[in-house]
Amino acid sequence: MFHPLQVREIERLTDDAVAVTFAVPHELRETFRHTPGQHIALRRTVDGQEIRRTYSICTPATDEPLLRVGIRLVEDGAFSTYALKELAVGDTVEVMAPAGRFTLAPRPGHFVGIVGGSGITPVLSIAATLLAQQPDARFCLIRSDRTAASTMFLEEVADLKDRYPDRFQLIHTLSREEQQAGLPSGRLDEPRLRSLLPALLKIDSVDGWYLCGPYGLVQGAER
Template sequence: MAAPRFHELEIAAVRNETPDAVAITFAIPEDSRDTFAFLPGQYLTLRADIDGEDMRRSYSICSPLNETGHRTVGVKRIEDGRFSSFAQTLKKGDRIQVMPPQGRFTAQIGGDHDYLLLAAGSGITPCLSIAKSVLAGEPNSTVTLLYANRNSSSVMFRDDLNDLKDRYTTRFTLLHVMDEEVQDVEIMNGRLDAEKLESLAGLGVIDPKSADAIYICGPEPMIRSASTAMAALGVDEDRIKFELFTPAPGAKPAPAPKPKAAKGANGASHGAAVEIILDGARRTIEVDASTDTVLTAATRAGLDLPYSCAGGMCCTCRCKIVEGSATMDENFSLEPWEIEAGFTLSCQARPDTDRLVLDFDAQ
C-alpha cells in the first residue's frame, strides 16, 4: 500500500464554535470519497506554508459516518500556536493540503455497545464523531459523554451536543464539568481528574466497569489521570482507548524498545547509508545518527516523507526496517507487536548500522 499523500481540498464552510475555536468543513470530491473514507475517531493532517515554513498539524474529524460529501475538523487556538492561529483566518473557498484520514483512536460501528467518552476542551472532536456515528448507526447502543471545560463559553460544538441530547433522549447522556464556573450540581464543578472520576463512579453517575470501551481525549495530563483512574476502578486495559498528539512539556514516554535488528546489521552507530522505499521507488541518503533522525535528514535531502506531528505520537511516519537496525528517541504510538515486527517511526529513528533500509509502503 502506498504511503499517504496530501490532496488539495476546498473549504466548504467555516463556523465559529467559541471565541478561539472554529469548525472547518472540507468538500470531498466524489472521486476522492473512497480515499477520505474514515472510522469515527480518526484525524486529518493539514499542511500549509506559514511565513515561508512548511507546517503540518493533525486535527480530529468530528463528522459522523453518514456525512458522505464533507469532513469537518475542530481547531482551537492555542497559545503561541502558529498553525492553530492561521486556521482561525481560513474562510469558505480557500484551498488547503489535507492528508487522508489516519489514526487508531477509533470505534467500529455495528452491534450493541455502551460507550463512555471522556473529553476535555478540543478533545471533544473525535468523541463527537464517535457519539454521532454510534447513536445513528447502532439503534440499541448508549453513549455517556463527560465533557470538561473552563466555562460555558469555551464549550465547543454546544449546538451539536444539545441536538444529540434532544434526539436520543434515552440513549445519550451528556455531563458537563466546569472548573471556572459554578454549576448547580456540586460534583460537576472542578477539574476532570482521577479524584473526580472516582467520585462520579462511586455515586453511580458513571459506570466505567460496564462500558464496552472508554474513549479519552484531551490534554496529556488529563489523559494520564483518567486512564489511571479507569484502571483503578477495575476497567481492563484493552477497553481504555486514548491517543496523544501533544504531550505536556517535559513529558517522557516509557523508554522506546529497540526494534529487532534485521539480517545484515553490524552494530555501527552513525554515518549510515539509509535506503528509503516510498511509493515503490528507492532513494539512498546519508544519516548521521549523532545529529539527525531519518526524517530530519530526509527532509534536508529533499525527500517528502509522510509525517505529521514529528514527535513520535501520531504514527504517520511509520515504516518497516527491512535491513539493518535503528533506535527511536521516543515512542508514544507504536505497539509492542509493531516494534517486534520491525516497524519504527522515521521522526524518531536513528540508524545503529552502516546500512539501513526502511520501507514506507509496508503495512
C-alpha cells in the same frame, strides 16, 4: 499524499475555536471516507517552511462523507492562528486522507467518553455515528470545559441528547464557572472521577472507554 481541498464553510464555535468544512470532490469521496475518531493532517508552506498539523474529524461517518474539523487557537500556534485569523471560505488547503486508530466501529454495547476541551472533537464523531447506526448501543459522555462560553460543539452535543434521550447520557463540568444545574465547578481530576464514575454507571458494564483531552485529564481517567 496530500490533496488540495477548498474550504466550504468556517463556523465560529467559541472566541478561540472554529469548525472548518472542506469540499470533497466526487472522485475523492472514497479517499476521505473516515472511521469515527480518525483525524486528518493539514499542510501549508510559509516562507519555504512546511507547517503540518493534525485535527480530528468531528462529523459522523456517513455514506456521503462530510469532512469537518474543529480547530482551537493555540498560543503562538502557526497553523491555528492562521485558521482562526486568515483562513477564508474558498481558500485551498492541502489535506491528507483520514488516519488514526482512536476509533470505534459501531457495534452494540455501552461506551463512555471522558473528554476535556477540544478533546470532544473525535469523540463527537464516535458518539454520533454509534447512536445513529446501532439502536442497541448507549454512550455516556463526561466532558470538562473551562466555561460555558469556551465549550466547543455545544449545540451538536445538545442535539444528541435531544435525539437519543434514552441512549445518550451527558455529564458536563466547568472548571472556572458555576452552573445553575448539574455538578459543582472544579477540575475533572482523578479523585473526582473516582467518586463520580461509580455513581454514574456500572463500571464493569462498559464495553469501551474513549479518553481525549489534556494529558493530566487522560492520565487521571486512565488510572
